[in-house]
Amino acid sequence: MIPEPAFRRVADRYPFALTPHYASLFNQSDxxxxxxxxxxxxxxxxxxxxxxxxxPLEEDAHSPLPRVIRRYRSRILLVATxxxxxxxxxxxxxxxxxxxxxxxxxxxQDVVSYLSGRPEIDEVLxxxxxxxxxxxxxxxxxxxxxxxxxxxxILRIGTRMPAVQPSRITPELVKIVSDYKPVFVLxxxxxxxxxxxEARAACAxxxxxxxxxLNQSVLLAGVNDDTDTLASLFNxxxxxxxxPYYLFQCDLVEGVNHFRTPLKKGxxxxxxxxxxxxxxxLPKFVVDLPGGRGxxxxxxxxxxxxxxxxxxIRGFDGSTYDYPDIE
Numbered sequence: 001m002i003p004e005p006a007f008r009r010v011a012d013r014y015p016f017a018l019t020p021h022y023a024s025l026f027n028q029s030d031x032x033x034x035x036x037x038x039x040x041x042x043x044x045x046x047x048x049x050x051x052x053x054x055x056p057l058e059e060d061a062h063s064p065l066p067r068v069i070r071r072y073r074s075r076i077l078l079v080a081t082x083x084x085x086x087x088x089x090x091x092x093x094x095x096x097x098x099x100x101x102x103x104x105x106x107x108x109q110d111v112v113s114y115l116s117g118r119p120e121i122d123e124v125l126x127x128x129x130x131x132x133x134x135x136x137x138x139x140x141x142x143x144x145x146x147x148x149x150x151x152x153x154i155l156r157i158g159t160r161m162p163a164v165q166p167s168r169i170t171p172e173l174v175k176i177v178s179d180y181k182p183v184f185v186l187x188x189x190x191x192x193x194x195x196x197x198e199a200r201a202a203c204a205x206x207x208x209x210x211x212x213x214l215n216q217s218v219l220l221a222g223v224n225d226d227t228d229t230l231a232s233l234f235n236x237x238x239x240x241x242x243x244p245y246y247l248f249q250c251d252l253v254e255g256v257n258h259f260r261t262p263l264k265k266g267x268x269x270x271x272x273x274x275x276x277x278x279x280x281x282l283p284k285f286v287v288d289l290p291g292g293r294g295x296x297x298x299x300x301x302x303x304x305x306x307x308x309x310x311x312x313i314r315g316f317d318g319s320t321y322d323y324p325d326i327e
Contacts, residue, residue, distance in 0.1 A: 002043055010041035014170055014255060015097045017084050022164045023192055034191050034223040039086045039164075045255035051324035054095050056252040066112055067107050070232050072293050075123035078107040078111060079103070080131040087227040090259045092220060092251045092288075102134055108145040115149035122151055125186075127158040131199070132168055136176055143180045155180055158216070160188040162202040169202035178209045187215045187242060190230040191224050200240055207241050214245035217283065219266050220259045227272040234281040235272070245282035249298065252290055252324070260326040263287070263311055267298055289313060 008273075010016075018039055027033040027106030041145040059069045069077040082093070091097070103111075115121055118176075124146045131139060146152050157177065161168045177183055185206050189195060206213055215237050217224070224230055249266060250259050272283045286295045293315045296302050303323075306314045311323040 001042065003087050006043050007041050010043060010045050013044060014041070014089065015139040016041050016093050017085060017087050017098075019165045021166065021196075022086055023126060025056070025196065032222060033284065037222055038090070038220065040089070042089060042246055042258065044258040045089060047255075047257055049254070051255050052252050052254045052256065052274045053290075054254055056290045057092065057288055058290070059093075060244075062292045063091055065110055067103050068111055071294055074120055075125065076121055077125045077127050078142070078146065079128055080126050080132055080139075081129040082126055083128065083133045083308070085161060085168070085202070090220060090250055090253070090256045094253060094255070095217070097127070100129065100226065102138055104217045105141070110143065112145050112149050115146070115152055123156070124152055124290075124311040125156040125158060130161055132159045132161040132173070136173055139173070140176045140287060143176070146322055147180055153182070157183065157185040158186045162187050163189050163194045164201045166196070166198040166202035169205055171205065174205045174211070177206070177213055181210065183211060184210055184309075185213045186245065186248045187213055188217070189215055189233060189237060190217050191218060192229065192236050195236045195240070198320050200298050203240055203242060215238075215242050215283070216246045216248065217244070218248045218250055219261050219269075219285075220250060221261045223259070224299060225261045225265060225269070227269050227276070230269060231273060231276050234277060234283065238278075244281055246295075247283045247285045249285070249286055249287040257271075257326070262304065262327060263298060263323065264305060265324050267303075270298075285324070287313065289315060289323075291321075293317075293319070293321065304307060 062071050069078045081102045082096040083098055089098055113310045119130050126142060146155060173225055203213055219225055237244055250256055266285055271281060285298045287298055288295050296313055302314050311325045313321045313323050
């Protein structure tokens with residue numbers, strides 16, 4: 001635990017919130033407890049780095065109207081809220097965090113008008129923040145609005161709630177979500193100790209109604225940057241009927257230098273996992289390229305480790321990006 005004045009300085013810059021459920025999972029005798037590291041303010045967040053930015057993926061530049069981020073032709077991301085039950089210290093959107101409240105009815109109408117005029121968009125990712133911090137009624141209105149654009153066929157909901165506040169997943173909530181099938185719930189578990197009985201029951205409520213759950217994790221130094229931890233996590237998720245979908249390289253957002261891992265280490269971990277796990281348990285290891293270039297798989301066909309130490313990544317459009325790796 002950092003001293004209170006330092007805690008306040010960090011929390012004033014990057015908001016802090018913690019649920020009783022998640023706090024109960026901490027190992028109080030371990031000052032480097034991986035679960036606490038993910039959510040508790042850390043003085044290292046205040047360290048500046050020329051490689052890190054406020055909005056590294058240039059989401060604001062790819063926002064054609066408020067609450068919408070569009071980096072791909074056929075789908076958009078809707079920022080339903082900036083609020084979360086717990087604020088992860090490595091969050092890509094810490095620039096909005098608790099500064100952005102629930103999407104308004106007028107904003108939803110504008111988004112529907114935007115979608116209706118662009119028939120090539122057939123998928124919406126409802127994200128934030130965490131959309132499951134919204135009330136049942138508000139979430140219902142958001143999902144209904146997105147599906148009212150007749151060209152939108154698929155909805156995805158990104159949430160960390162099953163990990164940090166599983167009691168939020170109720171039969172009433174699941175009924176609302178299931179009414180908008182095909183809908184996919186993207187969970188966010190990063191460590192096997194997050195796979196609690198309560199979290200399992202929450203996810204099972206979605207899955208038992210025919211809602212497909214996929215998981216997105218972030219590779220984080222000191223949290224899950226070793227083969228044993230990730231093997232346990234991915235196997236555990238698969239036993240729950242949740243498909244490990246993406247393992248993200250930590251985004252280049254300010255305040256995350258202490259969470260960053262070298263790309264080579266991630267590649268090596270994935271090689272080791274491919275020997276230990278079946279294909280269903282293996283996510284794609286990807287880096288979301290700065291500047292809105294999109295997600296690129298980290299493999300030999302896209303990533304080149306140069307002799308001078310540089311890392312070059314080739315995007316899907318053929319352009320190359322010199323990635324500022326960490327040692």
